[in-house]
Amino acid sequence: MLKNKVQFFAAMMGVIVILCSGCERDDGITDSTATSAYSGDFLRNYYDLQCQITKETDGFFPPQAARAFAYMGLTSYESVQHGIPNARSLAGQLNGLSEDVLPFPEDEKSYNWGVAANAAAAEMMRKMFDLNLSEENLEKINRLEEDNYNQVFADNPLPVVERSVTFGKAIAEALYQYSMTDGGHQSYMDPFQLPYTSPVCDYCWVPTDATVNPISPLWGECRPFLVQNITETQPAEHMAFSTNANSDFYAAAMEVYNQVNVNTADQEEIARFWADDPFQTCTPAGHTFNILSQLLEETDATLAKTAVGYAKLGIAENDAFISCWKSKYDFDLIRPISYIRDNIDPNFNTVIGTPPFPAYSSGHSCEIAVGEKVFTEMFTNGGGNYNLSDRTGLQFGFGIRHFSNFTDMAMECANSRFYGGIHYQMDNVEGLVTGRKIGDNVINQISWPEVD
Amino acid sequence: MFVGVLLIAFASCESEPAKQEGIDPVQLMADLHCEAVTLRKARFELADKMRFMEDTLMQPSTSDSSKAVLQFRLTDLEPYKDSVVTRSLDLAKVIKFKLDSLIEREFTEKSQREAFDTQLTVELARRGCN
Numbered sequence: 001m002l003k004n005k006v007q008f009f010a011a012m013m014g015v016i017v018i019l020c021s022g023c024e025r026d027d028g029i030t031d032s033t034a035t036s037a038y039s040g041d042f043l044r045n046y047y048d049l050q051c052q053i054t055k056e057t058d059g060f061f062p063p064q065a066a067r068a069f070a071y072m073g074l075t076s077y078e079s080v081q082h083g084i085p086n087a088r089s090l091a092g093q094l095n096g097l098s099e100d101v102l103p104f105p106e107d108e109k110s111y112n113w114g115v116a117a118n119a120a121a122a123e124m125m126r127k128m129f130d131l132n133l134s135e136e137n138l139e140k141i142n143r144l145e146e147d148n149y150n151q152v153f154a155d156n157p158l159p160v161v162e163r164s165v166t167f168g169k170a171i172a173e174a175l176y177q178y179s180m181t182d183g184g185h186q187s188y189m190d191p192f193q194l195p196y197t198s199p200v201c202d203y204c205w206v207p208t209d210a211t212v213n214p215i216s217p218l219w220g221e222c223r224p225f226l227v228q229n230i231t232e233t234q235p236a237e238h239m240a241f242s243t244n245a246n247s248d249f250y251a252a253a254m255e256v257y258n259q260v261n262v263n264t265a266d267q268e269e270i271a272r273f274w275a276d277d278p279f280q281t282c283t284p285a286g287h288t289f290n291i292l293s294q295l296l297e298e299t300d301a302t303l304a305k306t307a308v309g310y311a312k313l314g315i316a317e318n319d320a321f322i323s324c325w326k327s328k329y330d331f332d333l334i335r336p337i338s339y340i341r342d343n344i345d346p347n348f349n350t351v352i353g354t355p356p357f358p359a360y361s362s363g364h365s366c367e368i369a370v371g372e373k374v375f376t377e378m379f380t381n382g383g384g385n386y387n388l389s390d391r392t393g394l395q396f397g398f399g400i401r402h403f404s405n406f407t408d409m410a411m412e413c414a415n416s417r418f419y420g421g422i423h424y425q426m427d428n429v430e431g432l433v434t435g436r437k438i439g440d441n442v443i444n445q446i447s448w449p450e451v452d
Numbered sequence: 453m454f455v456g457v458l459l460i461a462f463a464s465c466e467s468e469p470a471k472q473e474g475i476d477p478v479q480l481m482a483d484l485h486c487e488a489v490t491l492r493k494a495r496f497e498l499a500d501k502m503r504f505m506e507d508t509l510m511q512p513s514t515s516d517s518s519k520a521v522l523q524f525r526l527t528d529l530e531p532y533k534d535s536v537v538t539r540s541l542d543l544a545k546v547i548k549f550k551l552d553s554l555i556e557r558e559f560t561e562k563s564q565r566e567a568f569d570t571q572l573t574v575e576l577a578r579r580g581c582n
Contacts, residue, residue, distance in 0.1 A: 279536075
């Protein structure tokens, strides 16, 4: 009898050892359900809310918004990556984020990675909007955190929940500390980075509306997540400025002028669709994050894939705006409307308002190109083909736009700035080139886990 | 006059005819989307109006008296801007909630969503909501 008990016990221990060895990672973390076992649905809700709050919070222009989305993405990933096989922390891979700065889960303790991600995302969102976060929006974040917990994770053992929440919040805090030194900390309080004096020259940017100061002229000095995303992506000098009617530059401006005058109704719609909205945009980066959320939902993405997706896009978007803003202020190129009114037609008007910063290169083109690359890598076999019905504008009275691949999507976004009369084509072409390089860097220069 | 146009636009959006459950999803979304289109047009018209005024304000040739009038009119438009934005955001939340519910409960397959997109596009074109 005793012998049978010993044999049974030994057999059970063997089974347990085999089971544990199947889920053990090099870092010694055991017994936590894999991140891929959770749905990513609850995490997407944070990005929907982030878009809403971006619209309603002062100081969140495109660079600031992209940065906030980026740190949300980093936080989402780091809060769950210990539950993804073969995942590596971004610490040690990103510029300025050393390997020892992020908290580590306790050895031999169980974690619920969904609970950790929920706590981490809520904490980082509060920190990203911080000083300008309204009471109402703070309450929305708190409620989302609580609702997610009650609806998805309430059945978990309390010690596991507490440990996971503590870990998630510690990740958010550590990444927030990292964010404080990147040059964009609380930049929403001073998005125009005043005092700043715009250069004065023939080809230099001049105000195009009542906003006399350009947005974030020093943003190009912010710390990128990958250094090469700035050093290897700056466009060549734009074509030589000239007011001579026979010059290439004059022809480029005339091209904009002619396009605006022959725009079809569909082209005007495209210009407005990608401009998002005059008063309530969550910025171009927000639009691209909305598309990512739709893609994740359509593909029933796990929490692992969801977190990886937001991290990839966040890193790429952040660096896209730094790179693009650097070229904008290095070249400080005059906008088409200013040139055309001075040299071609004083009564020229654009289809949409010209944003208050220099032309070269196009921020929309750069940022959508990183989306093109990330989406192609994550949702296609590499060819970029995907039947996308972009419904993200439906709620604001825009139609559904259909694309058969992500390159078409990016091209239409880039061209929308030309149809709108606010960018020369060279701005868009170079913006796409820059964004695609950044997208490739983020995909290939960072070690990412395989996620389904 | 512009304000009058805006008020008429708002009035046409007052009703929320299709919030009842059980209604054809295409008709429901078309009703809501048509309201959203009206508000979007109001937002863009208002934005254009404001930027054209700002344009004129920036012109050196604009007289001081004209600038004062324009500045007053611009300030006067701010409450309408706030109103149209608030209404748009409120409606957007309703549409997003409905759309998310439809996708989650009725159109779980991608092919179903594509069919829905197509039907909705046709219905919106039929109504002239685009």
